[in-house]
Amino acid sequence: MARQAQTSTAVLGVLSIGSLTGYEIRQAISTVLGHFWHESFGQIYPCLADLEADGLVHATPGERSGSNRYEITAAGRQRLRELLATTPSAAPPRNGVLLRVFFGQSLAPADLDALLDDVVSEATGRLATYAGIRAAIVGDPAYPEHGRYWEATIRAGELTAQSQLVWATETRGTLLPPATIPAP
Amino acid sequence: MARQAQTSTAVLGVLSIGSLTGYEIRQAISTVLGHFWHESFGQIYPCLADLEADGLVHATPGERSGSNRYEITAAGRQRLRELLATTPSAAPPRNGVLLRVFFGQSLAPADLDALLDDVVSEATGRLATYAGIRAAIVGDPAYPEHGRYWEATIRAGELTAQSQLVWATETRGTLLPPATIPAP
DNA sequence: TCCGTCATGTAAATGGTTACATGATTCG
DNA sequence: CGAATCATGTAACCATTTACATGACGGA
Known part of the structure; x- marks a missing residue:
């Protein structure tokens, strides 16, 4: 085994x-x-x-x-x-961001703001990375058949990152009163 | 400690x-x-x-x-x-579905199809669950302030499930030639 | 009475990371 | 020469799951 x-x-x-x-x-x-x-x-x-x-x-x-x-x-x-x-074994969920948001009542608005900020920059960073990888594999014909599967995994990452971006923006609007968001 | x-x-x-x-x-x-x-x-x-x-x-x-x-x-x-x-500690990624898709060349089309099917039904099921929870907490005023935070976590689940649905559908179209998809 | 649920806890095994120890090779 | 990288491997530790052992209580 x-x-x-x-x-x-x-x-x-x-x-x-x-x-x-x-x-x-x-x-x-x-x-x-x-x-x-x-x-x-x-x-x-x-x-x-x-x-x-x-x-x-x-x-x-x-x-x-x-x-x-x-x-x-x-x-x-x-x-x-x-x-x-084999069917993939689903790992028991453990989302630290959602755990913190759920108990957001016990969290200072500034901390919640920082948390959502982290989600945004994390997701943005990953989108940039994916764009780079995509450009590399699309241009290079060194990955004959394999590239199609590779690209599908990249696409999954992109969609996930995008939905996190949407969520963080939405959630900031819902949970944080505009006054608590520092002016730019 | x-x-x-x-x-x-x-x-x-x-x-x-x-x-x-x-x-x-x-x-x-x-x-x-x-x-x-x-x-x-x-x-x-x-x-x-x-x-x-x-x-x-x-x-x-x-x-x-x-x-x-x-x-x-x-x-x-x-x-x-x-x-x-505290900033949440990111768990090292381990996505069994993407691992299988990445090496999809070594996977029979029928198995890939089944894998994507599982993703779709998983996501669909979760969307139904979220709808139920949402209805319960929106209707019930027993959760005074807390419900807002709860709802934000539900929303995150919904967006994730939706993006998985999009991905699975898209990927099926890209990776599986129409002929291999059994007719309805 | 017996079953299901409520309730607490522990021991063993699993899966995994981290840190360490070791040494070869390459490059500046 | 010295630093960085290539390369292998192990020991200790950590978090977590699973299985098990135990027993009270309520209702069919």
Whole structure:
């Protein structure tokens, strides 16, 4: 059994595109999948060991001494297909912003204002990031079929960020009396 | 130190509205905060013990033998205000749907279709739930000021669900050739 | 009487992050 | 040479879930 299904899926996924070292796997996950996924070294290395024990990946000595280059095996591709067909396990919800807004009565207007401000700048920042990624993958034909799926995940991020922007603006109008908003 | 800031905030929050037993706290969190927050018994009872040790809540024997009714103290209200003013810690992202879509090349069209279907029905279901809650709190004047904040959290859920609906529909159109979609 | 709900709590396992230890290689 | 980066791995810790153990009370 390969440790945790979620981590295995992400690792086998990136290895299905190309062979990488553990270090590079982590880089790939944080740069390419970063806007919707996360893995730390403490997860990746033990997971790779398990995957190798199960014959789902194969390690060959890398260019540097002591480094391993992992490639996915046929069994690994099969396993990836199975893992992807699984229905995703929904994480129990824990939205810190909404928790604070819900108890907004116990929160100073200035703090609520700051909270909503953070949501706006967070969402705005992410929209800028997505625009950059989109421009990069649309221009580059290096991602033949894969780019279409990549773009769909970017689109999800955009829609989420946009709805957060709408919510924060709306909510500021509803919950904060105009007088409490500092003039520009 | 009261165990974990997140759990303490939720527990102190519900106790700021009224006195409850541990069992009722859990119920309140799952029914009222359920669409954006979650706590299990294994978290709540130890947290209550810590909060009491810190003088933030006060336990009195409940109606039933062996039960405790907790009420928030003045120090507890103060602590809640401090906790709410804290910037929420962003959980590392882990979106199982997007992970599957990203590696959609390794996924059979039927499975991708099922995945998007799940997103649609999930979002649709949540919209119905929100409509119900909204009707209940708008009609009932039992929530004097609090209802405004409650409604803002419902609104956030609605916008999120709507954007997921848009995304799933859009994505189905982009990634799934019409032929693979079973006729109605 | 027995079942369901109310009620409290703990132990074990899980999933994950963080920090640390180690060392090779590259580049200025 | 020294700093940054590449690279691997482990140990400790943390938050949280799950399962379990226990028992009171009310109503069918």
